[in-house]
Amino acid sequence: MTQTARERARTQITGEIKEEARRQLAAGGAPRLSLRAVARALGMVSSALYRYFPSRDDLLTALIIDAYDSLGAAAEAAVGAAAGGRDGWLACCHAVRGWALAHPHEYALIYGSPVPGYRAPQETVAPAARVPALIGGLLADALQSGGMKRGRPGLVPPHAGGRAAGLPGALRAQAEVVAAAIAPGVPAAVIARALIAWTQLFGMISFELFGQLVGSADPADDFFGYAIGEMADLVGLVAGA
Amino acid sequence: MTQTARERARTQITGEIKEEARRQLAAGGAPRLSLRAVARALGMVSSALYRYFPSRDDLLTALIIDAYDSLGAAAEAAVGAAAGGRDGWLACCHAVRGWALAHPHEYALIYGSPVPGYRAPQETVAPAARVPALIGGLLADALQSGGMKRGRPGLVPPHAGGRAAGLPGALRAQAEVVAAAIAPGVPAAVIARALIAWTQLFGMISFELFGQLVGSADPADDFFGYAIGEMADLVGLVAGA
DNA sequence: TGTACATCAGTGAACGCGCGTTCACTGATGTAC
């Protein structure tokens, strides 16, 4: 309950190490993050860091978890403040993008190419699932409170060639697993489209941050706003509670 | 016209260097690519590589250009063999994904997080534009040959809250620039949705390759097929010529 | 409350490694006459 001075110092310095590491992430990205450079910046000797993190990879893991949690918290706060349904979705998207633009190197750390030689441990899974879980909950809520069209979501008809209305088998099964985990009661067809919306959201943000939109949708604000609206339609989210 | 032995040797060895560099890319990603290691693997002394590439960054640039060209060629071949319109789009998507799965580290090189400290020079711009240009051309062709619905593409209606039918201003202007460059005659509304489809395509592939789909749409084959069909609908592409 | 001991943070030196790049050089290939 009461913390000893040692415990307080430990928490404090652990925080300072991560803070400095984040600064270096911004300077050179994950591959250039160096324990020695972090120690140097903090006026410590490099071996001292091993009192706090048993290896470089453990420091990386801590940064990854923090990044997922920071993003998750930002998104949750935005959704909590929104009216739900379609508004919740839009708020979530804007919060995710806003966080990404504010923390581009932490975004790259969790959504960019995997760091070579690093394998994310189990502990990162739960923080990574916060945004998907948030979206799932939002859909489930919207479905209950009338914020979503019933039946097959969206109104895009099967194309002229005549595609079967159902989902392909594996996708249906996967969607049901997802529904059971994070979106109870939401039909597989809605989940399938939500998966599209989800990958679309991060695809846009990655393209924006990684420079692929230069020469087309850059600056991306209007494009982003338009796209997330289209995704809301696709999923079947309607305005109002 | 006729090549000297020296010229032949130069072309050959330049190729071997890039080949070995690609192998090392697969082993450790771009940040771990090392001139010395490449030279070692080829039985050369590291300084000899400087006869072929003036610096490490120039080797990286060559790999990036090759990757864009390889991807572009694969996509173009697939579209060329398809019936056009919707089929062309689907073929393009499958070709891009197929290439990405076959060359995951080259994909990460061009669509992953930027390599720290590296700035892509102008020469990479044209190769990078091949896939977008291909899609643009495909849309223009489809529009001319009746492979696309006229008028506002797709059938998703404005959401219940009543969104204005038009595109936001900046997006409309950007879409017109894109149309002028790679999709002559294609309306801005179609371009805007094609931008969504394009970011969606690469967003899905990145999520698949970078491990974000584990636990949901994994394996991603059915999800991918479903999503690109939905995108075709969104853009207004119909089956047949 | 005071003392003896255990815990822990931080030091400094070292190990063993790898990197990109430069430079003066040797020897083979190509070119001009």
Next chain:
DNA sequence: TGTACATCAGTGAACGCGCGTTCACTGATGTAC
């Protein structure tokens, strides 16, 4: 066709740097009696 010179590929040593991690150590903080 043969010779003199220029071009270029590749060598080997060196410069100057950085890295992660280990280890024996000092000295401060915490704990049990």
